Amino acid sequence: MTQSRYFTISEYPEGLPERSLFQLETQELPELKEGEVRIRNQWLSVDPYMRGRMSGVKTYVEPFELNKPLQGGALGKIIESRHQTLKEGDRVVHMGGWRDVAQLSGDQVQPLPDIDVPPQAFLGVLGMPGMTAWVGLTLVAELKSSDTVLISAASGAVGSLAAQLASQKGCTVIGSAGSQEKREWLEAHGIKAIDHHQSADEIKKALKEAAPQGIDVYYENVGGPMLEAALDVMNDFGRIAVCGMISRYNEAAPSAGPANISAVLTKRLRMQGFIVYEWIKGHEQAFYQQVGPLVADGRIEYRETMEEGLERTPDAFLALFEGSNQGKMLVKLD
Amino acid sequence: MTQSRYFTISEYPEGLPERSLFQLETQELPELKEGEVRIRNQWLSVDPYMRGRMSGVKTYVEPFELNKPLQGGALGKIIESRHQTLKEGDRVVHMGGWRDVAQLSGDQVQPLPDIDVPPQAFLGVLGMPGMTAWVGLTLVAELKSSDTVLISAASGAVGSLAAQLASQKGCTVIGSAGSQEKREWLEAHGIKAIDHHQSADEIKKALKEAAPQGIDVYYENVGGPMLEAALDVMNDFGRIAVCGMISRYNEAAPSAGPANISAVLTKRLRMQGFIVYEWIKGHEQAFYQQVGPLVADGRIEYRETMEEGLERTPDAFLALFEGSNQGKMLVKLD
Structure with missing residues (x-):
């Protein structure tokens, strides 16, 4: 059995959330169903728009469900697959963040484009x-x-x-x-x-x-x-x-x-x-073609602010509202 | 010699203008130059946007010049012409309003389109x-x-x-x-x-x-x-x-x-x-074709609130801000 550790919230906060809002939970993952993949996350993304999903009202995205794993951009390696084309070892980006191991339908994950940049760039400058x-x-x-x-x-x-x-x-x-x-x-x-x-x-x-x-x-x-x-x-x-x-x-x-x-x-x-x-649908290739080379050859510089360890995910998120990050805020997992 | 009577303002008002802001002046018109027409106005338009032109600052139109004839939509009959195609007796719409007789270059006036409606409709529903x-x-x-x-x-x-x-x-x-x-x-x-x-x-x-x-x-x-x-x-x-x-x-x-x-x-x-x-440039014909028949056969109803006599033009304008008009506010001249 594989465990997943993940963050939840049990109420919708008013104002700036406190650190204690976020609870780290553990669950045993069920067996993979046909078409699903299991991913060990290596990088998590935290972004300002997530605050809107903690409001309990639908804005442009559905609110987070209380006491369920929070969601967000993440990058990881497939550790088990029952999907036709996605294989163990493939690196993928997906929305199963705020957790160490994600289990998702294969159509909810994207393999990384073939551009020579550090993988976490696909959560930031190329994500x-x-x-x-x-x-x-x-x-x-x-x-x-x-x-x-x-x-x-x-x-x-x-x-x-x-x-x-x-x-x-x-x-x-x-x-x-x-x-x-x-x-x-x-x-x-x-x-x-x-x-x-x-x-x-x-x-x-x-x-x-x-x-x-x-x-x-x-x-x-x-x-x-x-x-x-x-x-x-x-x-x-x-x-x-x-x-x-x-x-x-x-x-x-x-x-x-x-x-x-x-x-x-x-x-x-x-x-x-x-x-x-x-807006991006149908324009992904234009984006990678225009921006990919600029990033790969350094004409566009990107910066990352990094926290280490799943436990630090809420701290990384809250730091966004203090303005203490430089460029993309990421959490690096072991 | 022909005289023109026209309204001016001598200062830019703050807040809702008072009736005394508007002065009725008289001038002798110079002889027509080549390409010009002289028009006896029959209908004047007053519109809310004119308030913006009384502010002394450029918004999306130039401010009115102090002590010069105010401007606005008007409809009249040509009484004298030195223009190649515009003839005495032609009815035209133009921006030489707030006055009884206007003298303009022929390229500043438009002949009425051939749609069977009362002429003043071309200052309102078809204007x-x-x-x-x-x-x-x-x-x-x-x-x-x-x-x-x-x-x-x-x-x-x-x-x-x-x-x-x-x-x-x-x-x-x-x-x-x-x-x-x-x-x-x-x-x-x-x-x-x-x-x-x-x-x-x-x-x-x-x-x-x-x-x-x-x-x-x-x-x-x-x-x-x-x-x-x-x-x-x-x-x-x-x-x-x-x-x-x-x-x-x-x-x-x-x-x-x-x-x-x-x-x-x-x-x-x-x-x-x-x-x-x-926005209208290049779309005038589409507008007349779509809206003209709806107006001519009564499927679109339009209303007019009318003041009579040049002297009443400022009153008609100020009434716009009391909300007392129904539909298009017009001034009918003799």
Whole structure:
């Protein structure tokens, strides 16, 4: 018999979750059914959107079920297979994270594409976060090389790739980040950096200095005062791809929206929310072909912040809201 | 010599303009230049967007010039022509409103299309307001017959046509209006009516009763609490075509935006501001072909509220913000 250790929550939290919310459980896995595979996870992904699944209400994904294994992106090695094409030893990515051993139907896992990068890149720069950056810029915002682009949380897993993809395309790029160290990383990569932990008026002033020509595309990860400031400096016909609003995920009660929302009308803006799964279908190959070589030969740099051991998974997740991660936050299992 | 009487403003007002802002002036018109026409106006249009041109800052149109003739849609008869194809007696629509006699270059006027309706319809249902309704639904929101549609200010010049166009297409239509009489008109035309002069929470409740299935397309004319309520009841992948936000036009200082703006993300909404002139080009014939017959044979009803005499033009304009007009607000000249 194989055991699986996994995290659960037994209630939906309000505000920023506490560490004690997460309980580590153990179960004996049932025998594999026809078509299933058993996977020993090597890397787990934790991502801000998971906070939405802890709210108990359906947002764009179903809420996590209480007292059931939490879910999330993961990468592991197949240790047993009753699937026709997936074999023992194959490395796969899948959504059976927050646990050490996952047991899934073979159609819920994807073998790794043949690109010469460390495997955990398929949870980050060449995985969901990378696809999210690419989809938002390319398909949602319809980025052109002449655009001036603003990316909030530009040193995060999604933002840091979006910023570099836009730079590679020839765009002028401004990135926001909440710490001096992150802004230095951005500046070192040719990206003008501003601080988004300020009032809307202070951010507006910083944006006007960084981009006197105005912003054509805003890749939105933050919300709150940052969105209000961005609306103020958008150019006519600007596009806002709304990928996230992390400043609001832990709010118990909603705060006021942008007072200048009528800029959508006066500047004829297009503001569109998206999630990667609904856009990437049919574009996976284009994504791997465009972004894969940039990552493999180092033209796009990606960073990882890593916790070690399954027990540290909740800590890694909570660190996302302290802003202490650089790039993709991962958990490495033994 | 021919005189022109016209309205000017000598300062940019804050808040709701007062009647005394508008001054009636007289000038002798210079001789016609080659290519110009002189037009005796018969109908003038007043529209909410004109308030934006009185702000002194460039929004999506240039501000009115102080102490110069105000501008706006108008319909008149050519009384003198030095243009190759436009002849004395031709009826034309143009932007030389707020005056009795206009003198314009021939390329700034459009002859009336050959559709059997009263001429002033080309300032309303078959003019800019009608095109605005059609463009917003058809091109911006990409309306489908299966959609449930919410239209705010649905008894106004634009809204009443948008509501009827959506009904004609087979959509379920909910309209908001600020008075009992307007809501009765909507109900009499098969459109569920709600009151938008309520708090966001009250509007939400009314919307949930009127459209338990949710809203797919919101045609936005109002802003404020109405937008917040609409965001709450939008379905996933909903489209919001932002045509106007009349509740905000006379605000001296901006008020808070919708607290639930993150619905754009969670519901993957597309919210887009538009103005008709930037979209209608190349679609004029499609508009006349689709909407013309519906108007000519009475399947689409349009209403006019009329003031008489040039002197009443400012009163007609200001009445727009009291909400006292039914359908298109016009001024009839002698």
